[in-house]
Amino acid sequence: MAENINKILESLSPNEQRILPHLEEKNVTEICKKSNLDKVSVIRSLEYLKNKGLIKISRKQRKIIDVGVNGALYRRKGLPERRLLALLEEKRIIKIEDAEKQSGLSEEEFRASLGALKKKAFIELKNGKIILGAKKEEISKKSPEELFIESLPMEYGSLSEKQQHTLESLKNRKGIIELIDEKTMGIELTSLGKEIMALGLKNKDLIEQITPEMLKKEPLWKGKKFRRYEVSLPLSRISGGKRHFVNQAADYARTVWTQMGFKEMSGDLVVSSFWNFDALFTAQDHPVREMQDTFFLEKKEELPDKKIVKSVKEAHETGVPGSTGWRYKWDEEEAKRLVLRTHTTVLSAQTLAKLKQEELPAKFFAIGKCFRNETVDWSHGFEFNQTEGIVIDSKANFRHLLGYLKAFFTKMGFEKIRFRPGYFPYTEPSVEIDCWYPEKKAWLELGGAGIFRPEVVIPLLGKNVPVLAWGPGFDRMVMDYYNIKDLRELYKNDINQLRKMKFWLKT
Amino acid sequence: MAIVTFSKKQFEKDIGTFDEQMKNKIPMFGTPIEREEKDEISIEVFPNRPDLLSYHGFKRSFLAFLGKKTGLVNYKINKPEENYGVIVDSSVKDIRPYTACAIVRGLQLDDEKIKEIIDIQERLHMTVGRRRKRAAIGIYPLEKIELPITFKAVEPDKIRFIPLEMDKEISGLEILQRHSAGKKYSHLLAGKIKFPIFTDSKGQILSMPPVINSKLTGKITQETRDVFIECSGFDFEILKTCLNIIVTCMADMGGKIYQMELRYGYIKKEKTPDLTPRKMKLSLENANGLLGTNINEKQLKQLLEKMGYNYKNKTAEIPAWRTDILHEVDLIEDVAIAYGYENLSPEIPDISTIGGEDSRETIKRKFSEILSGLGMIEVSNYHLTNKTDQIEKMGLPEKTILTSIRDSKTEYNALRQNLSHFLLKNLSENVDSEYPQKIFEIGKVFQIVSEKVTEEEMLACAFAPGNFTDVKQALEYFFRMLALDSEISFSEPKNPPHWFIEGRTAEIYLNEKNLGFVGEIHPKILKNWRIKMPVALLEIELEEVFKMLIR
Secondary structure, eight states: OHHHHHHHHHHHHHHHHHHHHGGGGGHHHHHHHHHHHOOHHHHHHHHHHHHTEEEEEEEEEEEEEOOOOOHHHHHHHHOHHHHHHHHHHSSSEEEHHHHHHEEEEEEOHHHHHHHHHHHSSSEEEEEEEEEEEEHHHHHHOOOOHHHHHHSSSEEEOOOHHHHHHHHHHHHTTTEEEEEEEEEEEEEOOOHHHHHHHHHHOTTTOOOOSSSSHHHHOOTTTTOBBBBOOOOOOOOOOOOOOOOOOOHHHHHHHHHHHTTTTEEOOOOSSSHHHHHHTTGTTTOOOOOOGGGGTEEEEEEEEEOOOHHHHHHHHHHTTTTTTTTOOOSOOOHHHHHHHEEOOOHHHHHHHHHHOOGGGGSSSSSEEEEEEEEEOOOBBBBBBBBBEEEEEEEEETOOOHHHHHHHHHHHHHHOOOEEEEEEEETTTEEEEEEEEEHHHHHTTTTEEEEEEEOOOOHHHHHOOOOOOOEEEEEEBEEEHHHHHHHHOOGGGGGGGOOOHHHOOOOOOOO | EEEEEEEEEHHHHHHHOOOOHHHHHHHHTTOOOEEEEESEEEEEEEEGGGGGHHHHHHHHHHHHHTTTSSSSOOOEEEETTTTTEEEEOOOTTTSSSSSEEEEEEEOOOOOOHHHHHHHHHHHHHHHTTTTTSSEEEEEEEGEEEEEEEEEEEEEGGGGGETTTTTTSSSHHHHHHSSSHHEEEEEEEETSSSSSEEEEEETTOEEETTEEEEETTTOOOOTOOOOEEEEEESOOOHHHHHHHHHHHHHHHHHHHHHEEEEEEESOOEEEEEEOOOOEEEEHHHHHHHHHOOOOOOOOHHHHHHHHHOOEETTTEEEOOOOOOOOOOOHHHHHHHHHHHGGGGGOOOOOOOOOOOBHHHHHHHHHHHHHHHHHTTOEEOOSSSSHHHHHIITTTTTOTTTTOOOOOOSSOOOEOOOOHHHHHHHHHHTTTTTSOOOOEEEEEEEEEEETTTTTEEEEEEEEESSSHHHHHHHHHHHHHHHHHOSSEEEEEEOOSSSSSTTEEEEEEEEETTTEEOOOOOOOOOOHHHHTTSOOOOOEEEEOOHHHHHOOOO
């Protein structure tokens, strides 16, 4: 016990030591005066003393009724109705507009006074005139409102029923009454506190902050005690600079892909329909190419290399060897229309067009923004991230595609996934990847993949080589990790949220 | 997205118990379950399989997939009877050049079947028909029609009949102006001097495709036994497949299919429907190669039969209602579906390639590290913005050029031309967060340079509260950490951006190239954004920096 008391004594900060002798004041303002400390320091120190078990603090709340700005004025000058009565006593009958002018009241006060006097049946209004009906003794008596204002301040709890009634009517008038929530603090020494006070506070020699000056002179610290800190005490929060969490996730995905031997692709966000659609064998009358799904710019762009354009056109019109194509007249102008890319698959198409035969086998990936003309809700946005990948290899097959996808999704934290048939105009076979959500007891879609059709590969690469390709959305994975339920939260840039956000810590 | 809904009771009667196993099986056929209700099941049908757009079409294929009725389903096609003909007048050649027609007899229709027929017609219109632009379908009770039929084009004011949902005879032009379907599809006939119509041998108008049928001949009821079906449009092959999808669905309902003779004035005569299967070579080697499987010829045959094909002499016979088989790979996908995606074990091949990040991404991440080290928080804004944020609130002249997006569904309808306005927007939306606030963003902005849209990678930082010294110091630290071969310099700009305070803005130079500006934001701009803190901001282009860092 003695040791414990010693420890407590050594942990008392200078402020705590300063206020301890003045606790009998039981009133923060008084303690402030006596200890010569500001209110915040006193309250904080009281809190610390409470945590150390030296004092007990009880908090009480009282509702106090006091006069407001106008109330204070009326207490001196009389209520407006009293002033109006004085005028009426003199005239007995007076035109309303004359009364307003002569009373010297504001329009609002005047109206309130008329109301109050009518309610008491002191006056009658007839033909635009005020007629005083009340007797002299009635008038000279102080009204309940006047009595009420005079007796302020009062505690709400102590009001009689009548006074409550008066309060209600006065509350409706501007600035007469003010309701104050007064918080009071009861401070009491515990037995431990009393014991310590009895011992006396003699620890003046405790070292507080260590200062550079102190370190220069040994006697200033040698053999002295350091004031003990309350080490388990919660502190106010600080936060630091950091990378945006979606970018942290993208950085991680980059590492996963590069570790699997993939090279990153990059490119423009604004591309021609040629790269976004035509090169990917999406027929020109396909519904996805309509304005309600895609952002079109009011500009056009020249098409690339004539040879590629010609072979893409042929793939659409008559197909490639072994294929019938879409059998329609392909329009070059339609292909020139600029769009905000709707998928990162654009990058795969452009990469295939640049790739040389001797560079095979090759593997590429991308992570980037894509755009769709969508209204925004919790699960849809007009901007979103996709992660793209292609493997170009003469021996590549569908099971390899599933293998890469499984490896990636496992790394992203999705344990139980399933592959089911899907459809995209540019892949065959196509596959959809679902993930099992135990809490929802349902399979949810993560994204699509497939092997590029020969109608895509031959025009771009010059020969038919299997190209495994995928482009699942990326944001869903980020939302999952951060437990975000609404897609809009990803790009809200709420600084509080960003400060709180944990780091992406997957390995 | 096309959804097909059918009764659970019917499904269980025709196909099997709708239990957990079945629920897992249906998506593995390529038709994910969209909804399950007490009495109804809804599945999603992908755009490549319009033949699954009716319950009967789905049932036929799915029974094969389950191994219950495998192989190509054979339908009896009856030769045209007398007068089962359609005269296609050359007047439609430049207006709506093709039609494919059929007659189905002996139907026993109840409300459910009538609904299915109307539904498949509507779904085909929406999908393969491209909202009736490419193909439109009409189905008529045969007892109200005198065969043969004529398909011709006539001046709109000479077309007069009572359209469905109306009680009065009106002209072709009036239909487009006044009828709800007419208004909806008028754009498909816009600019045509003549409108296409189907008439019977008495000259009675059956319909004006692709808009509306006649009230007198255009609606099937429970009493209808025999029907005349026409598909009209621009791609004869598509029309024939559409027709095949409908007649086989009706045959599955118990109808008998009759051909009609199409007497074209400008292409050779033809009889439709024709359900002769298309043939396509399929090599076992290619299938195994693409799928990574090791199946034999016999298994291949079995798998194809599960998907409704026949397979003889290394050749697949393709049902005439399939539109999606363009290439051998399309058959191979069906082989994979029959094999079961769940049975294809994932494998990582032994291919050696060297991975690598895009150098710019590496560098950008380093930039982010440097700035985070200074206590800045990275933000990430949309690439799309709007006039209010980019122009009005930034105090730019009304006429400033915007790169606008057509018909955006949100208020974001222009490409961002700088990051600065977004950082001010961020500060403006965070006035109740604790200060100081230091934020930065690295990202692309768009400019129009000689009529071309260009993309430029930018870096921007904003401090609130902040002054010129704060941000300039940060910028100088940033460049010291990059230790480029040349140093940045500052000078007083001639034309600083509108949002800065004159005399407190510097132009930043690297290799004599202007990278951007650093300065204090003018109170009038802060007022526009309702920011109650002094803000200092910088924005620079990164291209020149990249050039010096990436060799």
